[in-house]
Amino acid sequence: MNRGKNWERLRQETVDICIIGAGASGTGAALDAALRGYSVALIDRGDFAGETSSRSTKLIHGGVRYLEQAIKKLDLAQLRQVHHGLAERRTVIRNAPHLAHPLAILTPVFSWFEGMYMTIGLTLYDFIAGHDAFPKGRWLNKAQAFEKIPTLTRQMHSAVLYYDGQFNDARYALALAHSADEAGAAVVNYAAVTGFGYENGQLETATVKDQLTGETLTVRAKVFLNCTGPYADTIRLLANPALDSRIRPSKGVHIVLPRETLQSDYAILIPKTTDGRVVFAIPFGDKVFVGTTDNDYSDLTREPVLEPDEVDYLLETVRPYLDKMPTRADVQAGFGGIRPLIVSSRADTKTLLRDHEVEHDSVSGLLSLLGGKWTTYRLMAQDAIDRAGELLNKTVPGNTEKHYLVGGENYSFEDWQVLQSHYNFPVDTCQHLMQTYGTRAEQVAMLTQMQLGLAEKLTDSQPFIQAEVVYQVREEMAVTLRDVLARRWRLELSNWHLTAQLAPQVADLMAAELGWSDNHRLEQIQTYQNLLASFVKQAGLTPGRSEMITM
Structure with missing residues (x-):
């Protein structure tokens, strides 16, 4: 990817689709659109996956929490989301096998009843996943659980094993952007949209400022697609100040502990916390990531960072599941991200769906891809580019399901x-x-x-x-x-x-x-x-x- 050449392309070309935001959804949409033959520009005010998309739990999953809520509340929307996630996780791994792989996850339980409950739930999870390449889960006795993770608490009764996917989120987004670039998209990071130009009330141009040099230029596009995640309202209101806000930002943080915390390649799912969340302890490289939290977040001008009460909360949550109690002195780093939850009538962010929506503002013409999560980025992108194709009066079917990303084809x-x-x-x-x-x-x-x-x-x-x-x-x-x-x-x-x-x-x-x-x-x-x-x-x-x- 050559930033200088692509910046000049932004100056000279009129594109079919200008995508604003180069996180999971934006880079996914850029690749999807480029492979369909549309001319594409992809810009971001920062780096690729510079915000939320590089600060996930690094899991590709259907959502165990969503499955439990779907069953308890007979919520078909959550069940549909689980199904989509489980279908997509094999595609995410297939298309970039160097960046994603199956991950074994243990859930320690403290009674026979709890073990049976979790086993039934995770068996259903496997059933919904169908016949994919993931191993099937099973109920382990105490000795078998210690063989997998020797640092588990001696107080547990047994453990339930299941599988989801793990991936390197920032590099996955980079691979999407790089693949889009090689498919013909003009991809530029550190290029911020500062304003729009209109013709007959509809978006025609965007003023873009180079965050490195201060230079500005005008990008001309037939369709502008807003993929800025938790910052989507900023672009929506820049295009049309009369719009209502649609995003309810939620902050999630992780703490980082030494690899010795687990002494294992297996992760831990903590299925219940004091406030109804689920928390993971996941090996990643030579460390263990523990998270995440889920709290309303209002100041989008400030980077979400790890705070003392969040450190304490995550340590207290993981301690009952480990034989040796980790302390604050063991914490070597941490990171926070902002989820782009779509506004709804639900009471708090823990119960908001992570599903997505493609919004078309008929007044300005802006398309916005709202909500969603990493696992289903490809479906989100596909829906958005389908809608863009309709607006362009040039519909072309998507073909990203079996498209290898940069570095993925013939990988061993x-x-x-x-x-x-x-x-x-x-x-x-x-x-x-x-x-x-x-x-x-x-x-x-x-x-x-x-x-x-x-x-x-x-x-x-x-x-x-x-x-x-x-x-x-x-x-x-x-x-x-x-x-x-x-x-x-x-x-x-x-x-x-x-x-x-x-x-x-x-x-x-x-x-x-x-x-x-x-x-x-x-x-x-x-x-x-x-x-x-x-x-x-x-x-x-x-x-x-x-x-x-x-x-």
């Missing part, structure tokens, strides 16, 4: 051994490259033969090599330190202290590629390290396992 994880034999990288680096770039890993590796030193690791404790930063700048449109460390790698999510330590090395590599001045390089480092330090402070974490971030 075992090819890491071929990578090692050709380039002599450490095992952890080879495996990381395959799971991060898929069949494009060879392109990253080849850079190490063209420039001395790029095969070097940035730190012994992680698999990252210098060549990745060069590749991410040249091929994946990384333009800030956070683009690399938070999204193309996921280090910011898992270890604030180490992220701050590696920032100068990454900045040096980026500066050489992007032509940064010394002042700009130092500003990038200081700004990012200050941000990381503020996360520690706002979470109320004291020096311990997470250590202090020093500049």
Whole structure:
């Protein structure tokens, strides 16, 4: 992806569809539209998946909570959502097998009755999923459960095992954007819509400002599609100030604990909490993510961050399920996101559906894709582009169900051994490259033969090599330190202290590629390290396992 060339395309071309927002729904819609043959622009005021779409629980699922509510309340809408999610999870994995895979999840229970209840529910979950490639769940006795996760509480009666999917959300969105770019879309990050132009009352142009240079240009499109998630009302009201708000933002956070918390590749589902939520403890890389919370959130101008009461809540929730109690000193990082829940008459955000809606404002002509969740991003995109095709009077069927994303086609994880034999990288680096770039890993590796030193690791404790930063700048449109460390790698999510330590090395590599001045390089480092330090402070974490971030 070449940002400069795509920016010039925005200036020169009139496109069929301009998609605003490059999270799950926006990148999915861009690929869908490009594959149908429409001319497409995809823009975002920040990075790809820079907000909510990079801060999920990393699960691809039908929704165990939705199934329980559907049965208890005889709610067909929730049951339909479970069915859609379970059908889509196999597609999400099939199309990018390097970024997504099945995940085994245990639910500890504390009585025979509770075990039977969960077994019946999860058997129904498997039944709705049909004959897919996922293993079927089963009820485990206490000894079998300890074999899977040795750190579980000795107080449990037994555990129920089931399977869902896990994925790297930020890189999945990046793969969608990259695939859309290769299908012909003009894809540009850090391009913010600041206003619209009209002809006969209908949207005709958008004023777009380059967030890096301050330059502005006018994008001309026949249809504008708003895919900005929790920020959808901002674009809706910019296009038509008379519209009512439709989004009720909800904040969800995760805390990050050491891998030793579970000592397992299996995750834990905590099916009931003090306030009626479900919480997961999920292995991700060398850490365990615990979340999420669910609270109303009103200040969309402020990044959602981990706060002390949220740390305490998640620790208290997970403690009864583990033999060794995790403490605040074990928390190494955390992250928060905002769910784009659609306004309804339901009482609180825990009971709001995550389903989606395609809204057409007949006054301005704006299309908005509202609500939804990661698992069903493809269906959401398909519905939105179907509607866009109707407005264009040029309907074309979608074909994304079996379209491999960048790095996914002909992927085999075992090819890491071929990578090692050709380039002599450490095992952890080879495996990381395959799971991060898929069949494009060879392109990253080849850079190490063209420039001395790029095969070097940035730190012994992680698999990252210098060549990745060069590749991410040249091929994946990384333009800030956070683009690399938070999204193309996921280090910011898992270890604030180490992220701050590696920032100068990454900045040096980026500066050489992007032509940064010394002042700009130092500003990038200081700004990012200050941000990381503020996360520690706002979470109320004291020096311990997470250590202090020093500049």
